[in-house]
């Protein structure tokens with residue numbers, strides 16, 4: 001368990017807090033805080049930055065990842081453009097979701113619609129040590145399909 005402070009911003013004050021859809025869900029679904037009378041329409045191939053009406057304070061040593069919902073991807077071709085989005089522990093601004101429509105139809109984002117999910121994860125803080133050579137491995141510099149299909 002990790003405690004995360006959450007602030008509902010004025011334009012999202014009536015929206016539910018991010019919630020897990022089931023007891024074992026890894027992600028908390030994020031709502032769209034677009035105006036009720038002005039849904040956002042994302043044309044095929046276009047993307048939009050969707051507000052959530054939420055700000056959070058993560059404890060040091062944690063990040064939040066903004067991940068797509070598979071249902072939106074499977075049914076509409078809509079996903080998170082920068083997936084997984086990274087929310088830094090020191091970020092106090094509004095959480096936003098960059099949605100892209102890879103589908104063939106315009107996609108309408110309505111107020112309160114669950115558009116993405118937020119997964120909180122521990123992050124390791126790397127301490128870089130510069131060296132003149134790296135330890136050898138069997139793989140070496142092979143990558144990008146080097147092991148075959």
Ligand SMILES: O=c1ccn([C@H]2C[C@H](O)[C@@H](COP(=O)(O)OP(=O)(O)OP(=O)(O)O)O2)c(=O)[nH]1
Nearest residue numbers: 066082084085086087088091094095096097098
């Ligand atoms: O999907 C996202 C990704 C980022 N952010 C917020 C939180 C994050 O802490 C901040 C910066 O994100 P990132 O580091 O990915 O973007 P950047 O282009 O490197 O911006 P910056 O120079 O502000 O770090 O933007 C979101 O609200 N949603």
Ligand SMILES: [Mg+2]
Nearest residue numbers: 086087088091
């Ligand atoms: Mg950054």
